[in-house]
Amino acid sequence: MSLLSIRNLYYDNAPAWYTLNKKDIFYLGPVNFDVHEGETFSIIGSNNSGKSLLGKLITGAVPKSAGEVLINGEPLDNTNRANSVRMVFSHSSQSLNPGISVGRMLEEPLLLNTTLSPSERFDKIRDTLRLVGLMPDHYYFYKHMLSDGQQQRVALARALILDPKVVVADEPFAALDPSVRSQTVNLLLKLQAELGLAFIFISHNLGIVRHISDRTLVMHNGEVVENSPTQTLFADPQHEASKHLIHAHLAMLKV
């Protein structure tokens, strides 16, 4: 029994007939895969291959056109989404609200999805801040007082505060420098070991993907072209697109 199953997921952005500026239509799917408890699942692919979109479809940030996302066999909808599947957006200047303190940022999912009392919420926020390697004092901090690495930790804390089963992270390391990046990678591995989370990574960085993930899925032009254990994929890529990605990565390592 898998934790998260994606069944025949389709997406297209065909506009309604009255829309004036018709954009290019992007098709995605069919996507089928399973993620097990404690597993790290990576999604790789070239630019514009639809991997970020796939992450948003899984978490529901973008509505899907057809197909099913099942969590423990139950369809994922508005009632159980926040408590089970959480999304960490790629790090940017817009990932945290500059106008409210970290405490209020972390309080929001608790306010919306739990019935905890104010003091219980405060304790939960403090515990979660400790969990991601921040201090309880950071409760009172605002976004502009935190470094990039700390901001990424806050975004992670916001995802983890509801004790989810699956965390979908879109390029969580892209904007971080190498030392902070490896700190964050280690933090994620530690959290995964402690909490038994399943992680879905969307990443360009094949080095990290190879290091942390159990299975890897390769996307190309909106289609899944390969889905195999990471070691198998890196040793023997089958599809043309995965060969391109992996050979480019290996060639860079040799230099």
Next chain:
Amino acid sequence: MPNKLYNDEQYPTPWGATWREFKQSHIALSGLILLNIFILLGLLGPLLTPYEPYAQNFQSLLLPPSWQNSGTIMHVLGTDSVGRDMLSRILYGIQVTFGASVILVLGAMLIGVTLGTLAGMNKGVRSSILNHILDVLMAIPTLLIAIIIVAILGVGLSNAMLAIGLALIPRFVHAMRDVVRTEMSKNYIATARLDGASHWHIFYYNILPNLVEHIIVQATLALSIAILDISALGFLNLGAQTLLPELGVMVREGLSTAYIAPWNVLFPGLCIFLLVLSVNVVGDSLRSAIRNRLTH
């Protein structure tokens, strides 16, 4: 609630940071002090005035200010052509002009911010219709729109307030729509929506904290426009009528005796100038303080 007992360090909020940046500039602080003096005079004016603003005294017509040889200390800023005390009329005039401007800006702000937020949070045809119709209105100067509205409604202070208020609404709608729209496209709104937040919750919890400062900057800019327009309509005999001690009306009345009693034009004019200057300085400094507060 968070226990702040052992929390020795002070962490500046965005507001604290804005204030810290604001008080770096002496000009900004002087503007703020001047504006506060005007607010105090407007609130306490009736308690301070030595005479009734309407009381005519035919024993003392066109008295010069007290520091001139023929002036008396009984009328510190002199009197006008029907013997009304200038100081009392100016104190009442601040209350009328400034008070009317504040009230109409608050009204325009309430309506404009509501409409702008709705336009910003909605997408598609509805929001762009609202926006582009109001764009047309913004191309016309507010005073001109106000004169047209007064021409339809008739003269009078309340009609002038209504006219200027209506003319100011598009500015608020436009500014708020732009801010709310950029806010709505940000990732933290998407995360809040994934948490199951309603529109109202997203607005109140996530957007409003970032909106307040923009509202205040817009309101100060609108306030200076409103003061100028109220006195301009009064001066043109389209707004407040002759008896009311309104600063623009006072300038117009003083104009007929400007050669023999220039103080009748000078003091109300100076008052309008200082009011607009202080509001503009505060608004402008606030804007640059908000822009710079995160840089150091």
